[in-house]
Amino acid sequence: MSKNEYNYIKKQDEEVYNAIVGEEERERVGIELIPSENYVSQAVLEANGSVFTNKYAEGYPGRRYYGGQEFTDEIERIAIERACRLFKAKYANVQPLSGAPANVAMYFALMEPGDTVLGMDLSHGGHLTHGHPTTAINKVFNFVRYKMKDAETGEIDYEHLRQMALEHKPKIILAGFSAYSRELDYAKFKAVADEVGAYTVADVAHITGLIAAGVLKNPFDYGFDVMTMTTHKSLRGPRGGMIVVREDKEIAKKINKAVFPGMQGGPHMASVAAKAVAFGEALTPEFKEYAEQVVKNAKAMEEVFKREGVRLLCGGTDNHLLLADVFGSIGITGQEAETVLDEVGITLNKNMIADEPRTALDPSGIRFGTPAMTTRGMKETEATRLAELMIETMRNKDDADKKEAIKAEVRSMCEAFPIPDTFI
Ligand code: DSN
Numbered sequence: 001m002s003k004n005e006y007n008y009i010k011k012q013d014e015e016v017y018n019a020i021v022g023e024e025e026r027e028r029v030g031i032e033l034i035p036s037e038n039y040v041s042q043a044v045l046e047a048n049g050s051v052f053t054n055k056y057a058e059g060y061p062g063r064r065y066y067g068g069q070e071f072t073d074e075i076e077r078i079a080i081e082r083a084c085r086l087f088k089a090k091y092a093n094v095q096p097l098s099g100a101p102a103n104v105a106m107y108f109a110l111m112e113p114g115d116t117v118l119g120m121d122l123s124h125g126g127h128l129t130h131g132h133p134t135t136a137i138n139k140v141f142n143f144v145r146y147k148m149k150d151a152e153t154g155e156i157d158y159e160h161l162r163q164m165a166l167e168h169k170p171k172i173i174l175a176g177f178s179a180y181s182r183e184l185d186y187a188k189f190k191a192v193a194d195e196v197g198a199y200t201v202a203d204v205a206h207i208t209g210l211i212a213a214g215v216l217k218n219p220f221d222y223g224f225d226v227m228t229m230t231t232h233k234s235l236r237g238p239r240g241g242m243i244v245v246r247e248d249k250e251i252a253k254k255i256n257k258a259v260f261p262g263m264q265g266g267p268h269m270a271s272v273a274a275k276a277v278a279f280g281e282a283l284t285p286e287f288k289e290y291a292e293q294v295v296k297n298a299k300a301m302e303e304v305f306k307r308e309g310v311r312l313l314c315g316g317t318d319n320h321l322l323l324a325d326v327f328g329s330i331g332i333t334g335q336e337a338e339t340v341l342d343e344v345g346i347t348l349n350k351n352m353i354a355d356e357p358r359t360a361l362d363p364s365g366i367r368f369g370t371p372a373m374t375t376r377g378m379k380e381t382e383a384t385r386l387a388e389l390m391i392e393t394m395r396n397k398d399d400a401d402k403k404e405a406i407k408a409e410v411r412s413m414c415e416a417f418p419i420p421d422t423f424i
Contacts, residue, residue, distance in 0.1 A: 029414050031386060033348040035321035035369020036178070036206060036233045039376075040274070041281060042421040048238045048274035056266040060256060075273045082279035086212040087227060088220050089244035091252035093259050094275055095267040096241030099205045099230040102259075103129040104137055106228050106243055109258035110199050110251070111171045113140050118161070118170040118198070121145040123352045125180030127203065144168045151354035154182035154314025158192070165196045175219065176203025176228075179351055179367050181298075181317035186222035199251075200224040207319055209234030209371065212282050213291030216319060220246045226255070234294065234320055234371045236287075236423075237278030240271045284424050290374060294320045297370040297383035304387035313353055313365065321369035325353050332394050334363040340397040341366075345410040346390060376417040385413070 004024070009017045027039065040048075052075065058065040061073040061080075076094060083092035096102035107117065120126030124147045128135055131143025144164055149157035165173060173193040175184050186202070193200045202219035208229045210216040219227060227244050231237035243259070245252040260267070281287055295318070302316045305324055313323035326337045334350030341348060351367035358364050368390075370383060378386075389406050396402045 028419065029411055030345040030347055031410055031414060032372035033346060033368040033370070033386075035367060035371060036230075038233060038236045038371045039419045040232075040236060040238060040278065041423055044236075044238055044274045044277050044281070047277045048270055050270050050273055052269035052273045055269050057269050058260060058266050060260075072269050072272075075269065075276055076267075079272050079276035079279060082276060082283060083242060083244060086279055086282055087244045088218055088246075089227070090247045091245040091249070091255075093243045093252075093255050094240075094272055095259050095264060096228075096243060097264060097268060097271075098239065098241045099127075099203075099228065100129045100241075101263055102228040102230075102241035102243050103127075103203060105258040105263040106201060106226060106255065107137060107141055107172070108262055109254040110201070110226075111141060114142060115171040116142040116144060116168050117172045117174055118144050118146060118164055118168060119172075119174035120156075120177055120180070121147045123356050124148045124151075124354050125177040127176070127178040127205070130174055130176070130203070142168075144170065148314075148354060151313055152315050154180065156184065156188075158185065158188045161189075162192045162195070165192045165198065169196055170198050172201050173198045174201050174203060175224075176201075176205070178206055179321070179323060181312075181314045181319055181321050181323060183216060183318040184219075186217060186219045186224060190223045199226065201226045201228065203228045205230040206233055206321065209236060209282065209287070210291050210294065210319060213288045215288070215291045215295055225251055231275050231278060234291070235278060235282055236290075236371070236375065237282075238271050238274035240268070240275055242275070281423055286424050290423070293379060294370050294374045296380055297374050297378065298322060300380040300383035301368075301370070301387040304384055304391065308388075308391050310391060320371050321367060323351055323353065323365050323367050325364050326366050326394055327358065327364035328353075330391075330394050332397055333358065334365050335361070336397060337366045337394050340403070341390060341393055344389070344393050344403050344407040345414070346386070346393070373417075375423075376414075376419055378413075378417050382413060382417065386410075 056066045057072040061076045079094040080092045119130035131138050146161040149155045175189045204227050211218050232239040243255050298317045310329040311325040338350045348368040351365045352363040353365040
């Protein structure tokens, strides 16, 4: 990562300047294993910091509510065209500000208040925006949930899913997750949806990059109607959201109306510009290699955890992330693990495990993944070593000397694999 100068902020606002350079340094010297985070290229950063932030552009290309749109139209058209190529979609809406608003817009596009969504249970890997009782959207729509049949294999209970669908007649069957490490059987979701006349939506926020690169299955190949996603995770773009539609023009029109004016005002055009740049990167052969390596690295970490007898939820991984029951296997809580790993320069997050016996704020598990460390150029050797260091740290959480040695090793790995400025 280039050391950016930030000359104007430095002169004008020392407090903010210090926070920005502090974050740059934190990213430079630590290993990022939060599976939903990544490092963008300097090109994406430049677009995200561009003058497009000055511009209002309510509406869509060619149909805006303000003048002066020749370049906003151009950049949004480029982003849409690249998004469609990446996901084999006919239509794309690149304006959602992030994943949560993308999901909310999708619900309003495809349903009336009171209608039902069948989605994945949060503690089995689903997401808050899939209708958790604490969310606002839960007051508008009815959410029912399916779970895994067996947390040791990660297999979804497709028969239960079918029974739930027959009983509750959902308008949407939602496949997708933020803490689940296996490939989904999209054909089974689609068969159930067809039986009850539901839309099929995949929330692929975590695995966008892996689908775009063809490393994981594309739900559209199984007839899914819609995918919602974020652009800042494995796709390695700016913080933002997106909705793509396989082929149905009426669905695409409803999605567009639900995003604007239904849900949002002016799109963040600097983010749209940065999305366009990131999508261009994701269309390259280099990105395919990157996505393949993300999965190889996760597999390498899986091997170490298995060898060391640490229980992995779903029995391992097919994608970029892993969930480990560290309380059950090592006797350290998820919160303690997050804290002690932070101390040695490894960032990840505590996470609930299926049917969590503890609490959400101090659960039994940790969730970690490989998109960001793979962006640094790390391969299986480094992934293996990092997994060993993680386990050693958790097993020796009170041993200051050991932690000091691990911290030094983590730091030297970061120095050997600096965050690149460019990927193509
Ligand atoms: N916060 C994201 C994640 O970490 O999975 C999802 O919203």
